[in-house]
Amino acid sequence: MLQIYNTLNRRKEPFEPLKAGHVGLYVCGVTVYDECHVGHGRVMIVYDVLYRHLQAAGYLVNYVRNITDVDDKIIKRAAENNVSPSDLSQRYIDEMHADERALNVLPPTHEPRATESIKSMVRIIGRLIDSGHAYAADNGDVFYSVKSFAEYGKLSGRKIDELRAGERVAVDEYKRDPLDFVLWKASKPDEPSWPSPWGDGRPGWHIECSAMSMDLLGEEFDIHGGGADLQFPHHENEIAQSEALTGGRFARYWMHNGLVRIGDEKMSKSLNNFLTIRDVLAQYSGEEIRTFIIGSHYRSPLNYTSEALLAARTALRRFYTALRGRPVQRAALADAHAVDPALLDAGYVERFNAAMDDDLNTPEALAVLHELANTLNKEAQLDSERSIRLASTLVCLGGRLGILDRDPELVLQGEGDSDGPTAEQIDALIDERRTAREAKDFARSDQIRDELAAQGVVLEDAGGKTTWRRD
């Protein structure tokens, strides 16, 4: 049974969905004013792995991940670039989708944009004002009254008094209390705006997620996820708005992924120390990035280093080497819910599931795959029944993590790699080398191997045959 660490209670809890067999999952997506960086990539991948695991466990998952496409930064960046905010956000949405494809991230069930749910936001804000949880200020802004919600702080473990003592909240003359946050922002003349009972304006960030999640998942739903940096104030505010509105529970399980660091510091736009997914893709494959991400537990901080990326590359090469030449019925494994158990090794599947059920312990799951690869390597015969079953298990379980779904031959031979000799040239040299070896002309044979090695091509003689791969 799946256990999830619930930030609300600070412990692992058995996952019990509201409605048997169904899961409503909401994840805070990105604000689209720039390219996605590795930290965004981690969110995409972590919840993609959760999505895949839930599906494999037989759940019908309604996975919602929003797009914030109205925001101060978008407006500012659009003005700088002399384009409309909607053109700017559309451009970065397209780029985000390209990044996701490169990282083998499945599209969520719904990907709502904030600008498509403005009516819901206005309705919610109106009700919050009616019930005394919000107030309209004289300048057209609407604020949420934090002290009107007794449980404020329950997610992040803060108390209103302590926050107040911090004295770091910006003072705003229109706020009744410095802790209050904006639900609706009056717009300036040249900014995007929508009509509302409080004048033309646009929504605050926090209300967007409450509106979109409730629109698509209902007032109460199963899992809400996002980066650890959103815990406070964003998620705290979502809870305050939503539970004040409905009087009931909002999300039942709160999941927070750890942040990506670089040089022991959080990778972020504001620190300007980020690498975009695109930057990294110039050097490493999406699958390598993905393997790097799932190599640590999702709640831990993760340091970005080239050593770690190279380690991920090595790990993948080991898996693909183990799979090379072994027949696998890929088609039969494609549908995660409907794999015939007879095709798989029950022991490894069980260990893998146990790791994943333990709050998505992907490093442990990966360790199981390494042991599986080891067992597979010991099975000398490529097409024995056992070999096929083990290889199928490796591919199937790898697929649950979103890796190992490519043709080993193509991966090892550097699919799409344009530098270096062509496959035909390599094959010709291998032929020549074989002739030399048969004549015991090892000088020539080694010369050919060295020349290819210098061009990044590694030859391997095994079982009387020579195979090659690009390094």
Add this chain to the structure above:
RNA sequence: GGCUGAGUGGCAGAGUGGCUAUGCACCGGAUUGCAAAUCCGUUUACCUCGGUUCGACUCCGGGCUCAGCCUCCA
């Protein structure tokens, strides 16, 4: 200052109140014409000080160090 969380072998990174994590690296061996890949074996741990316990890296408390949040942030 307050609130979270973390400190594991050369590196990355799981986990457990007493039993091999795993991968990379290192060393030795098998295999190979030599390599590569693979297999086998070996070495190196649990921040610190107390407490609980027959026994703690694992539980409890103090300390130290680090990170995140308290302002937009995945």
